[in-house]
Amino acid sequence: MDKELSSTTPAATHRSSDDVNFADTVFGFWEEFQDSSENSSNSGNDEEIHEDDEEEDEDDNNICTLEKDNCFWEEQDQLLKTTLCRSSSRESKIRQATMEAMRELNMSKMLCLCQRPVVTEFMSCRNCLRREICDRLSNLGFNSQICKSKWRSSSEIPSGEHTYLEVTENSSNTKRGVIKVIIELNFRGEFEMARGNKEYNQLVKRLPEIFVGKAERLRVLVKIMCSAAKKCMKEKKLHLGPWRKQKYMQAKWDGKCDRSILEPILPKVYSTSRAIRPKASMLT
Template sequence: MVEIRGVAATSLDDMVFEYLEYGEESSPESRFISGDDCYDDDGEEERSSFDVEESKAFWDEQKKLLQGLLYRTNSIESKIRQATKEVLKDAKNSQCGCARFAAAVAGGGCWSCLRREVCNRLINLGYDCAICKSKWRSSSSIPSGEHSYLEVVDRSSAKRGETRVVIELNFRAEFEMSRASEEYNLLIGQLPEVFVGKAERLRGMIKILCSAAKKCMKEKNMHLGPWRKHKYMQAKWLGRCDRSAAAPLPVGNSGRTAKSKASMLTFDLLEAMPIPGLRRTAVEVSVI
């Protein structure tokens, strides 16, 4: 089950990559990430009353934590992010056999075609990019599901080893909720539409955003859907996945034209293979 949510149509020229370039620094996300990947969504004690001051303090803290992850980056992320931004600008001029491709470029359509196009273009630029498809089984707390996204593996630094950079083309929409509070919407509004960042950074963001989603639903006395829980969101990008190269897009991509195919209705056998003594006879063909 791939979650595809429509977002407001926007030009790719205006697509948000809101990151401040502070240069190399040591893993700022480590301040917000515990070693336990199985974050407990249901272990907090429920309160019968709503504390306004406590709520304000919570949302202020989540905002600071999220900014701490968004506004810091390293050179590898910056390089791949800039390449992705340029690729997306060019992708809007591409065509494929899928009628929904143009809608995806505009912000809400065939994400599969757009992922393949971006993946192929990044590969052509020399990046080790692939389409990742994650799948997970149902458990007592979350349903089964699957999700597709892009991944670039950078091996340019022998000291750091491999760096896994996740590219999610519809990132903000993954966390939007139709009945969210104003505080939650303001927090989500800080997210870029397209996320390009290390898996470790994404891990910290998921924890913050899922905690905010749970708080939002609690304050509104609403049930938090299992597909909003931390374990479910984490499985999308940080669980096991099948990594594969992108297949070429259907005819029309990058200005290529289709090869014409001969039809048996128009192929002249006598002209192709002349046989003495045979004459051409007109045959009426009706189309039903």
């Protein structure tokens, strides 16, 4: 009996050790599997959190950009309104005389006959219109002249030229010298853009069709509108043409009213009646 017990005991002991080793192997594998699952789950959560953070940062950046853009356009609008509201008594007198001349010419039925091949309406010919307003202002005692500006091309802007009206007066302050009042008959049209955005077009609508003001005030308006044009093109991811830059636009009204560059005085050959057509020759 003791022999049997002694013979069976090692076998039982051997089986129990095998069972323990197998159990340890199974449980060890299961623990490694759980650890790997938890690690993969945690890494997945970390990636999702990181992506959420990036999206939130992007949204915050977009909101900040939008707020900056809104602040810019509001500031430009306020600056434009403030500049346009300012006016001296001298500017007001010249502006009133210019508008009165425009109303009278608009009501008339004059025809333009300034050596052009086609007879057009007087108001559509800026050369005749500019000359007539200049003459009327001169008759009212203003020192009005027609100026032509010319500038050469550079690495920044192309060459060009522009014609406008100018009224000069001597200032009572000797340090200021001559006061220049610019008259531009197509002021709003100079800043119109086919691809302007809503905010820029609203600024353009605030501009007067005919500008009458000091040269210093004109420079401020040019700076405001050119800055707005640059911002508009940047928001639309378009290239800003060199003819839209501040240096180019300002050059239009920086001419000198030298007598040698003034437009030739046109004879007053316009008429309030219709142009007489030449009669056909009986010999042809």
